[in-house]
Amino acid sequence: MGALFGALLCVAPPVQAQQDGGLSNLGVVQSLILTVAPDALYAQSDFGQRIVREIEADSVEIAAENRRIEAELTAEERELTELRDSLAPADFRARAEAFDEKVQRLRREQDEKARAVGQRSDDARRALLTAAQPILLQLMIESGAVAVLDRRSVLLSVESVDITDEAIQRVNAEFGAGAAILPLRP
Incomplete structure (x- = not known):
């Protein structure tokens, strides 16, 4: 039985090499072209998850502020409506305007806050990809690759070239x- 196990060990690496087209070498992909999924890199990284939590907190805060403003405006509109009959038309018109x-x-103002939250997400994605460039470059060097492509733009590839x-x-x-x-938010 020990001889059979040893024989299987000798066969296993070539089988793996055949399955991925010979692209792996001691755990490091060996390919001229690599792929990465930028959305997954952002969403699954600690940084991306932190930003998502911050954006969700900002969105909840803006929604609460919107509800408060709406309640205040509704009360103010009700008050204005009640004053309509007691005010001179010119005074009512001025207050209504x-x-x-x-x-x-x-x-x-609230729309601008919402746009700023959306812009923060876009800015964070760009910042992460910029910060990750040296890491992607190192993965390229280790793999002997000449390019890292966005996985979304690749029609067909073997899974082993994805370095996400x-x-x-x-x-x-x-x-x-x-x-x-x-920077972390205060």
Whole structure:
């Protein structure tokens, strides 16, 4: 039985090499072309997960603020409606216009806050990819590759040329939650 086990050990590496086209060499992919999934790199990295939590917290805060503003505006509109019969038409018109301007201003301010939250996500993705470039370059060098392609733009490839999981591990080891990429919020 020991001889059979030893024989299997001798056969196993060539079988693996045949399965991935000879692309792995001691655990390091050997290929001229590698792929990475940028969305997964962001979403599964400690940094990306931190940013998602921050954005969710910001979104909850904006939603709560929107509800508070809506309640205040509803009360103010009700009050204005009740005053309509007791005010001179010119006074009512002036108050109504001021109220409309206030509503429009608050809407613009809240929309700008929501856009800023969305922009933070886009900025964080770009910052991560910029920070990860030396890691991706090192993976290229180790693999003997000449290019790393976005997996979304590759029609067909063997799974073994995808370095996303290794890139995530190295990004996490290098940057953790990414205070060096984007500062932590207070």
